[in-house]
Amino acid sequence: MSKHVENTGTDGITSPTCAMGYAFKAIEGKWKLPVMYVLSERGAARYNEIKRELGITNMMLTNTLRDLEEYGLVNRTQYNEVPPRVEYSLTSNGYAIIPALKEFEKWGQLLLDTKEDVIQD
């Protein structure tokens, strides 16, 4: 068994020193999960690919990718060509989120199956 982090109990889940709290913090923000999902599906993707796929703005995509890099979840690979090419991919730690995403997708499918009416928004 791996060294399990003890929960102090003072602020429980919210605390980034417990597994759940750290996970929550790692994916905080609107675009972390969607970006990681795109990368998990494509293996590697270029900046503008992600942008088109998600309909995200430059600022938010850049910030999100930077954050994910800082957490060691995403790799940035720059090819010095003309035109310049930059590819993003999941690190091994980033890749490890996929089982959670799969379960999550199954859950979303259940929700869709359960409700008869479709949200029009």
Place this chain on the structure above:
Amino acid sequence: MSKHVENTGTDGITSPTCAMGYAFKAIEGKWKLPVMYVLSERGAARYNEIKRELGITNMMLTNTLRDLEEYGLVNRTQYNEVPPRVEYSLTSNGYAIIPALKEFEKWGQLLLDTKEDVIQD
């Protein structure tokens, strides 16, 4: 096999008509997942219990619970006593997110195990 929703491909993941998009939408915002996690651990919890556990403000907790109710993920049970008592619990659809949360927690633990230094923040 259940009726699987076809992805139009026009906006892919972002679209709430695909499983992943709908799931993303259902947990959008900072507090949906933490609240559901608390409820999954406690079975049922009172308003102030959740509040203390998460360190969340009244407004955000109320809004989050209302949203989760609308999505059919959380039940609100009011006991007309003095002092008044209100308990929240997961519906069957809400309960179904637990496997995803478990995988998610395992991922958080992996991240903690991987990095040597602890975030001081």
Place this chain on the structure above:
DNA sequence: CCGTATCCTGCCTGATACTG
């Protein structure tokens, strides 16, 4: 105890322009 009502800050968006 269980919320609602304000006010305020900061994230997020959208559009547009500009650099290596």
Place this chain on the structure above:
DNA sequence: CAGTATCAGGCAGGATACGG
């Protein structure tokens, strides 16, 4: 192509006070 810069506007989220 892959960003950075900026500004306007909207909406999520936080702090505090008040009400049923």
